[in-house]
Amino acid sequence: xxxxxxxxxxxxxxxxxxxxxxxxxxxxxxxxxxxxxxxxxxxxxxxxxxxxxxxxxxxxxxxxxxxxxxxxxxxxxxxxxxxxxxxxxxxxxxxxxxxxxxxxxxxxxxxxxxxxxxxxxxxxxxxxxxxxxxxxxx
Amino acid sequence: xxxxxxxxxxxxxxxxxxxxxxxxxxxxxxxxxxxxxxxxxxxxxxxxxxxxxxxxxxxxxxxxxxxxxxxxxxxxxxxxxxxxxxxxxxxxxxxxxxxxxxxxxxxxxxxxxxxxxxxxxxxxxx
Numbered sequence: 501x502x503x504x505x506x507x508x509x510x511x512x513x514x515x516x517x518x519x520x521x522x523x524x525x526x527x528x529x530x531x532x533x534x535x536x537x538x539x540x541x542x543x544x545x546x547x548x549x550x551x552x553x554x555x556x557x558x559x560x561x562x563x564x565x566x567x568x569x570x571x572x573x574x575x576x577x578x579x580x581x582x583x584x585x586x587x588x589x590x591x592x593x594x595x596x597x598x599x600x601x602x603x604x605x606x607x608x609x610x611x612x613x614x615x616x617x618x619x620x621x622x623x624x625x626x627x628x629x630x631x632x633x634x635x636x637x638x
Numbered sequence: 639x640x641x642x643x644x645x646x647x648x649x650x651x652x653x654x655x656x657x658x659x660x661x662x663x664x665x666x667x668x669x670x671x672x673x674x675x676x677x678x679x680x681x682x683x684x685x686x687x688x689x690x691x692x693x694x695x696x697x698x699x700x701x702x703x704x705x706x707x708x709x710x711x712x713x714x715x716x717x718x719x720x721x722x723x724x725x726x727x728x729x730x731x732x733x734x735x736x737x738x739x740x741x742x743x744x745x746x747x748x749x750x751x752x753x754x755x756x757x758x759x760x761x762x763x764x
Contacts, residue, residue: 542722557761561700564692567685591672623679630682
């Protein structure tokens with residue numbers, strides 16, 4: 501009887517430990533926020549992406565004055581910045597899960613994530629600066 | 639017997655299915671588009687900088703290699719867009735039956751082809 505009780509106690513203790521591990525250390529820790537952000541940016545990128553794709557295919561071979569004039573007007577400037585920022589946030593989550601799937605050592609994973617994050621921040625900063633220069637300048 | 643590990647099973651042991659092919663294509667186009675964001679930022683910078691930098695970039699885009707890159711970007715974008723909408727439908731709980739999954743997969747391929755053709759007709763005719 502006492503044996504059975506102690507067994508059930510230790511089982512309960514083990515279950516609690518497993519639950520705590522899931523909460524504190526497992527993938528359930530902060531995945532939901534990323535999952536939600538990935539879907540939210542995906543929804544935002546449907547109209548933003550279609551607008552940007554149509555614009556960029558129209559502008560790709562145009563002269564500088566046309567492209568600069570387009571980016572200097574308010575709606576395109578705003579929508580291009582939103583497209584770049586939503587796209588990079590979306591890409592960052594995607595690249596994060598790709599790295600998690602294929603990089604199997606902690607050091608390489610950390611290095612990969614730092615690289616991807618740094619790249620995203622630099623690309624975002626450079627793009628926003630370029631658009632702001634055209635929008636605010638002249 | 640040396641048993642093959644999963645990535646190397648494709649040609650011999652693993653039967654081709656449209657579902658798995660579209661899934662890996664979603665990831666490949668996603669990585670491609672992420673890399674493409676570097677070129678996008680570069681184009682924005684050259685438009686802002688103007689001068690020789692823009693002229694060189696513009697000449698590169700108009701070159702066969704540049705146009706091919708732009709074409710691949712458009713295919714990757716339209717595919718990731720269509721298949722992304724398919725994923726959002728799954729997230730909302732629709733289309734999990736195998737037949738529906740196959741049908742939506744072919745619809746994604748058709749949508750990608752249609753959007754790509756329309757976009758490039760627009761480029762060459764406008």
